[in-house]
Amino acid sequence: MENSQIAKTLSDLAYLLEIKGESAFRIRSYHSGVRAISDLTTSLELMVQRGEDLMAIKGIGKSIAGKIVEIIETKTCKTLEEVKKEVPETLLDMLDLEGMGPKKVKLIYEKLGIDSIEKLEVAAKAGKLRDLPGMGAKTEERLLASIEHFRSGVGRFRLDAGATIGEAIVEYMQRLEGIENLELAGSLRRRRETIGDLDLLVSCTDHQSVMDHFVAYPEVKQILAHGDTKSSVRLENGLQVDCRVVDAESFGAALHYFTGSMSHNVAMRQRGMERNVHINEYGVYERDSGNRIGGDNEEDVFKALGLEWVSPELRENRGEIEAAENGKLPELIKIGDIQGDLHMHTTATDGKHSILEMAEACKAKGYKYHAISDHSKAVAIANGLDEQRLAQHLREIEKANEQIEGIEILKSIEVDIMPDGTLDLEDAILSECDLVIASVHFQQKMPPDEMTDRILRAIDNPYVNVIAHPTGRLLLRREPFSFDAEKVFAAARDAGVCLEINAHPARLDLKDTHCILARELGVKIIINTDAHRVEELDLMRYGIWTARRGWLKKENVVNTNGLAAFKKAIARN
DSSP, rough: OHHHHHHHHHHHHHHHHHEEEEOOOOHHHHHHHHHHHHHOOOOHHHHTTTTTGGGTTTTHHHHHHHHHHHHHSSSSSSOOOOHHHHHHHHHHHHHTTTOOOOHHHHHHHHHHOOHHHHHHHHHHHOOOOOOOOTOOOHHHHHHHHHHHHHHHHTTTTHHHHHHHHHHHHHHHHHHTTTEEEEEEEEHTTOHHHHHHEEEEEEESSSSSHHHHHHHTTTTTEEEEOOOEEEEEEETSSSOOOEEEEEOGGGGGHHHHHHHHOOHHHHHHHHHHTOOOEEEEEEEEEETTTOOEEEOOSHHHHHHHTTTOOOOOOGTTTHHHHHHHHHHOOOOOOGGGGGEOOOOBBOOTOOOSSOOOHHHHHHHHTTTTTEEEEEEEEEEGGGGGGGGGHHHHHHHHHHHHHHHHHHHSEEEEEEOOOOOTOBSSSHHHHTTTEEEEEEOOOSSOOOHHHHHHHHHHHHHTTOOOEOOOOOOOOOTBHHHHOOOOHHHHHHHHHHOOOOOEEEEOOOTSSSOOHHHHHHHHOOOOOOOOOOOOOGGGGGHHHHHHHHHHHTOOOOOOOOOOSSSHHHOOOOOOO
16 A cells, blocks of 8 residues: 555545534644654555564554554554544545635534535635635635536546556566566656546556456555456546556557557558558558557657657647658657755754755755745745845755765746735845745745736746746646746746756746747756755656657757756856
8 A cells, every 4th residue: 555545545534524513633643644654755654564563654643553453454544434424525525726725624514514525616706605604706706616617627636646557557467477577558658747547558478367366466556357368447536447468579569559548549550541541459450451560668669750859748730740740859858867856954944954964865866956035034834034044044055065076056046926016025145146046935825817927027036047846836726827838938948947847746947838939939947846845855856757758859958967067057147
């Protein structure tokens, strides 16, 4: 069982207890346990199997430890099931709506008996919420918009969830002898920011043994189909996984077909018709004679149509076929091109590790430089830095630089862009930084023209080098705020300000299509993890995947440069 599933069970219990009205102390203990689990890099299931003391983990007491063992051994939690008899489980769905916390859900449930998103929507449309304490017509409008956004993501999973689960399934399947080829296909292979399901493609010597092994995967909750060439299962977390077995001679054609996208495949088939070539999941054929001319590998498919092989990330019918025909496909950026990570947090604000610990982890990755970019004072919940504390923090970074060799630590800050476009800290202290990252964290519901002006004013500040997570979105949770992207991107280009691809899989902001626009406009891009602990430095791959979907090359991204060239690249125009 994954740590994330255990954390989700305890989190659900904490929220339902809060709605029920249990003691704040008990609720805090559960939330503390969830945070502790989220920070773990070791499998709780393995710890339990080895008989290790879970209470040795900071934040986990005797009660929580007992529930963790219960969840792992029984796949359920008796206390949670009992609470569900008193408090409707559907209230948890309401917590997924932007702006809906436990207190607000409790209020609506107790005063109006609303226990589902469907009932909440009806009440909001009828104006029945506005008379409740702390609510009004504007609240109803925002809730209805949030419900619409929530429904657009129902049944979808973030890219990191798909990648982590997919890689675990591949590792499990590879234990079976007789597998010749094994690949993840579908939207995960194209690195889409969210996925609906997982597609696994296999060629092997024994079809039935593969199917039997697949449906026996330990995380399977329900077997949806169990056939000779295709089986489908639903995992404990609700994700559906389909496994198809194909002949080795068809593997390349099938991999292309099941990778998609549908739009790309349709365009490829249309091109095939124009060239008397038929393409399907079994191979590539001459249309007139029916002779098979390929399909063992993907290159056969593209070669038959007079095309270079197209990287899966580009297969969205956004011009990749024309580029492949004309030899104009970009040499996409790779994870090994990154020389430094410039957005991360430490124990000075809401990070989990010290300056030196982050520096050592970056050095271990082979980076030549990195930057410590803690929060400014507006983010009070994260213990943000005011001018005086930042001055001391910068001195601490200088001391750390003297203590480590082989990597340079740049002095930086993630400073908030206030609603009027001014920055949260004075220019005098910003001038002491090697790099200033500006971002919007609060009041994101401004009208588009006001948000545009807000960001433009920040870009005008001569000390700003980067605009972080420029649209403010949180995938499957919060929509991006609206602004004039072309106007902001052009202003950033003209000022020499970089736009960030925030690699955290909850953000992936800028998104792929924004990367395409930025490339076309000549905007400088920087890819950062926004890491709050050393383990999160590994999130860089998600930013790279997004950049690749946005057609970005190494030269489009400033932190692929060595230190001297990087400093020159971030200098203001």
